[in-house]
Amino acid sequence: GESVGLHLPTLSVQEGDNSIINCAYSNSASDYFIWYKQESGKGPQFIIDIRSNMDKRQGQRVTVLLNKTVKHLSLQIAATQPGDSAVYFCAESPWEYGNKLVFGAGTILRVKS
Amino acid sequence: EAQVTQNPRYLITVTGKKLTVTCSQNMNHEYMSWYRQDPGLGLRQIYYSMNVEVTDKGDVPEGYKVSRKEKRNFPLILESPSPNQTSLYFCASASQGDQPQHFGDGTRLSIL
Numbered sequence: 599g600e601s602v603g604l605h606l607p608t609l610s611v612q613e614g615d616n617s618i619i620n621c622a623y624s625n626s627a628s629d630y631f632i633w634y635k636q637e638s639g640k641g642p643q644f645i646i647d648i649r650s651n652m653d654k655r656q657g658q659r660v661t662v663l664l665n666k667t668v669k670h671l672s673l674q675i676a677a678t679q680p681g682d683s684a685v686y687f688c689a690e691s692p693w694e695y696g697n698k699l700v701f702g703a704g705t706i707l708r709v710k711s
Numbered sequence: 712e713a714q715v716t717q718n719p720r721y722l723i724t725v726t727g728k729k730l731t732v733t734c735s736q737n738m739n740h741e742y743m744s745w746y747r748q749d750p751g752l753g754l755r756q757i758y759y760s761m762n763v764e765v766t767d768k769g770d771v772p773e774g775y776k777v778s779r780k781e782k783r784n785f786p787l788i789l790e791s792p793s794p795n796q797t798s799l800y801f802c803a804s805a806s807q808g809d810q811p812q813h814f815g816d817g818t819r820l821s822i823l
Binding site for chain 2: 605630632634639640641642643644647687689691698699700701702703704
């Protein structure tokens with residue numbers, strides 16, 4: 599597969615455990631946040647998004663938490679599965695810049711069976 | 712199937728030889744964008760387009776051109792490629808400016 603990053607932080611979890619991936623964003627004007635999953639050889643795949651008027655949003659097995667006070671975003675994955683192994687990126691978007699996405703460096707999630 | 716299609720997926724070429732990477736989406740999306748992904752630098756936006764005939768620079772537009780003559784296509788043009796443009800390129804589209812972007816599977820460019 600193709601490497602998408604050097605020296606990215608890595609989170610290793612046991613299959614079935616919950617995973618929490620954290621992200622600090624930089625722009626206090628950002629009002630839209632997205633989590634993407636990228637598997638080797640593929641483009642980023644949308645997981646879940648949240649707008650700044652919310653603190654929490656849930657999807658299927660995933661939850662995103664937003665703390666605007668400390669500019670922190672987290673992605674929680676319940677009952678992590680081997681297929682969840684990938685690089686996860688958070689992205690922020692200040693609407694004033696027309697859907698410009700600013701991506702974080704990414705976190706590698708490794709699921710051990 | 713809803714998708715963003717990039718061509719070619721892989722290209723090795725030489726400095727100065729003009730090339731075009733095509734991007735097409737079949738979702739009738741208004742918004743399209745190009746990114747490059749480099750180790751240690753993550754994904755950076757090159758250009759984006761809010762609609763037909765409307766394009767704007769992203770963070771790293773130098774050395775690139777784009778056009779948006781029709782809604783479904785958003786080609787990326789390297790008029791005179793240089794080795795520092797060796798990278799993994801992604802095209803993305805969204806229904807509107809404030810909706811999630813959907814990505815293609817990438818184009819690996821190597822400029823010798």
